[in-house]
Amino acid sequence: MGLESSEKEKQTDPKTPKLNQQEFGLPPNIFQTSNAPVIPPGNTPSFKPPSDSQIGSASPTGDIRNPQVRTPLAVSIPTFEGINSLPTPMAYTPLSPNMLASMSPTIQMQQQPFQQLNIRKRRNNNLNTALNGTPGIDNLRLQHHDIRNSKELERLRNTGASNRVVSELIPPPAVSAQRVVSLPTVNEEDVVASKKEEMEEKASELRDIEEFTSEDDILTGYLIGDNTTTHQWRKVKHLGSGNFSNVTLYQTIDEFDKYYHEVAVKKIKYPDDLMDAAEDTLSRLESSLTRELNVLKILNHPSIVKLYGINNPIFIENTRPLTTLLQQGKGHIPPCEMIMSYCNGGDFLAELAKCQGGLAPWIIQRLFAELVVAVKYLHDNSVIHRDLKLENILLRYTLEEISLMMDSPQLYKQNMIELADFGLCKTIKPGEMCTARCGSEDYVSPEILMGVPYDGHLTDTWALGVVLYSLLEDRLPFDPPRNATQRQKSRPVAHRIARFEWRWFKTLQEPYLDGPKDIVKNTLTRKNMRWNIDQIYNTPYIQEMVTKFEF
Numbered sequence: 133m134g135l136e137s138s139e140k141e142k143q144t145d146p147k148t149p150k151l152n153q154q155e156f157g158l159p160p161n162i163f164q165t166s167n168a169p170v171i172p173p174g175n176t177p178s179f180k181p182p183s184d185s186q187i188g189s190a191s192p193t194g195d196i197r198n199p200q201v202r203t204p205l206a207v208s209i210p211t212f213e214g215i216n217s218l219p220t221p222m223a224y225t226p227l228s229p230n231m232l233a234s235m236s237p238t239i240q241m242q243q244q245p246f247q248q249l250n251i252r253k254r255r256n257n258n259l260n261t262a263l264n265g266t267p268g269i270d271n272l273r274l275q276h277h278d279i280r281n282s283k284e285l286e287r288l289r290n291t292g293a294s295n296r297v298v299s300e301l302i303p304p305p306a307v308s309a310q311r312v313v314s315l316p317t318v319n320e321e322d323v324v325a326s327k328k329e330e331m332e333e334k335a336s337e338l339r340d341i342e343e344f345t346s347e348d349d350i351l352t353g354y355l356i357g358d359n360t361t362t363h364q365w366r367k368v369k370h371l372g373s374g375n376f377s378n379v380t381l382y383q384t385i386d387e388f389d390k391y392y393h394e395v396a397v398k399k400i401k402y403p404d405d406l407m408d409a410a411e412d413t414l415s416r417l418e419s420s421l422t423r424e425l426n427v428l429k430i431l432n433h434p435s436i437v438k439l440y441g442i443n444n445p446i447f448i449e450n451t452r453p454l455t456t457l458l459q460q461g462k463g464h465i466p467p468c469e470m471i472m473s474y475c476n477g478g479d480f481l482a483e484l485a486k487c488q489g490g491l492a493p494w495i496i497q498r499l500f501a502e503l504v505v506a507v508k509y510l511h512d513n514s515v516i517h518r519d520l521k522l523e524n525i526l527l528r529y530t531l532e533e534i535s536l537m538m539d540s541p542q543l544y545k546q547n548m549i550e551l552a553d554f555g556l557c558k559t560i561k562p563g564e565m566c567t568a569r570c571g572s573e574d575y576v577s578p579e580i581l582m583g584v585p586y587d588g589h590l591t592d593t594w595a596l597g598v599v600l601y602s603l604l605e606d607r608l609p610f611d612p613p614r615n616a617t618q619r620q621k622s623r624p625v626a627h628r629i630a631r632f633e634w635r636w637f638k639t640l641q642e643p644y645l646d647g648p649k650d651i652v653k654n655t656l657t658r659k660n661m662r663w664n665i666d667q668i669y670n671t672p673y674i675q676e677m678v679t680k681f682e683f
């Protein structure tokens with residue numbers, strides 16, 4: 133598929149519908165403002181981008197993962213006016229062998245020539261199914277109190293119920309607890325003391341765990357760049373599950389280096405019948421894991437998750453590790469376990485659910501600015517992420533701990549986030565357009581939904597707009613409004629995305645939030661008007677933070 137001319141883009145872009153924001157009620161203002169001084173920025177580390185050959189054996193479109201429903205790539209929609217249906221992108225169960233297998237061979241054949249559709253499901257669908265066995269927004273809403281309970285959240289994660297939506301986890305503003313905002317400011321020593329206490333507690337927990345450790349709980353692995361020395365870690369606890377992996381906390385057995393003391397181990401989920409899986413399935417899985425590994429081993433930025441090692445060097449050294457292992461015919465394929473930096477605060481979405489939204493604006497500004505720096509580093513080095521979302525932003529500290537750092541220099545001395553999940557990333561050449569339709573349902577841009585070739589840099593900045601809107605508003609921008617009619621609720625998210633149908637509720641009349649709102653306005657918009665990462669980075673809102681960063 134060739135590149136679109138800018139003229140053609142103008143014709144095919146839908147018009148942004150005019151929104152009447154006045155009709156929506158305004159919740160009480162729960163924010164604080166920040167007055168931060170300005171100091172010079174730090175340096176970003178040097179980077180050598182991986183070549184395409186290093187990114188593994190991608191499919192002809194350069195993409196992977198396992199779409200089970202595919203729609204033709206070239207969808208020509210001159211305008212959205214009068215259009216009642218769009219490509220249906222949502223019925224997708226990654227790596228599920230059953231779905232494809234259940235199709236007749238004819239249908240399977242018919243699926244092949246079409247562009248792969250790789251949109252990840254909304255978390256709330258899975259959550260809801262886990263709770264009730266039946267999807268549906270109303271049922272989900274009945275479960276609010278359960279979901280907000282962190283134990284319940286943990287249970288749901290363990291059952292693989294991973295697709296959550298921030299707006300479903302947060303109560304209406306009137307009852308929104310403002311824990312983070314109202315916490316007292318303490319000095320650095322208090323933070324250190326509470327950390328120490330927590331570590332002592334953890335150490336005692338670990339002593340208990342050691343007594344019950346079985347051989348299966350021991351992971352043997354190699355550090356990147358040293359295939360000769362093995363190291364061992366002991367399983368501590370489950371951290372989270374995605375569609376493609378289970379992530380577990382491990383602690384080192386041999387005290388060889390403080391950096392590798394606690395590590396997050398991402399174990400790739402294989403389909404049950406991997407040995408007999410279709411070549412297509414194997415190749416997509418292989419491509420996904422090799423592109424994540426090959427990019428991660430080269431990236432070097434404090435705000436991007438680090439790949440320390442691997443359980444088996446073949447996954448790093450071989451461009452087609454699964455195929456090779458299969459050909460070696462040992463009867464089974466060993467697991468692929470990536471040994472990565474551990475983020476103690478968990479993922480941003482889960483943390484938001486815990487503190488029930490209402491995040492203070494200075495925290496939003498601090499964390500979002502760091503995210504922008506991380507994405508700028510990727511784009512400057514020709515890598516696009518393509519799956520930016522709250523779940524993939526990992527926190528080094530809990531939001532409660534971060535709130536205690538207000539006015540502390542600690543807040544700027546070190547990174548607070550690590551961007552994770554590079555399974556959909558891509559190294560691109562200047563001017564190269566992408567064709568693979570991938571991403572997560574609530575974060576995909578209209579051009580991806582429309583199936584036209586797209587600029588991956590701009591789909592990343594669209595997703596940044598979704599993240600920032602969600603932080604400001606405690607809801608996802610394209611969810612049905614709270615006061616929506618039944619008809620509005622039944623319209624798919626994709627419709628609202630394609631019509632750029634979002635609006636301010638909570639922050640409608642908050643002039644002091646003009647900075648971040650400007651970023652949202654200029655990212656959740658048509659691609660030919662959308663800001664790129666440099667434009668976001670250069671806004672006073674981001675610069676005010678960036679100039680303070682010392683990491």
Ligand SMILES: Nc1ncnc2c1ncn2[C@@H]1O[C@H](COP(=O)(O)OP(=O)(O)OP(=O)(O)O)[C@@H](O)[C@H]1O
Nearest residue numbers: 371372373374375376377379396473474475479553
């Ligand atoms: N380094 C880490 N430290 C702490 N928790 C982590 C870490 N990496 C992942 N997690 C937890 O595990 C979850 C799943 O991880 P990840 O997003 O990498 O998996 P995935 O299978 O690729 O997910 P997705 O379905 O989004 O593709 C995260 O949302 C997070 O809660």
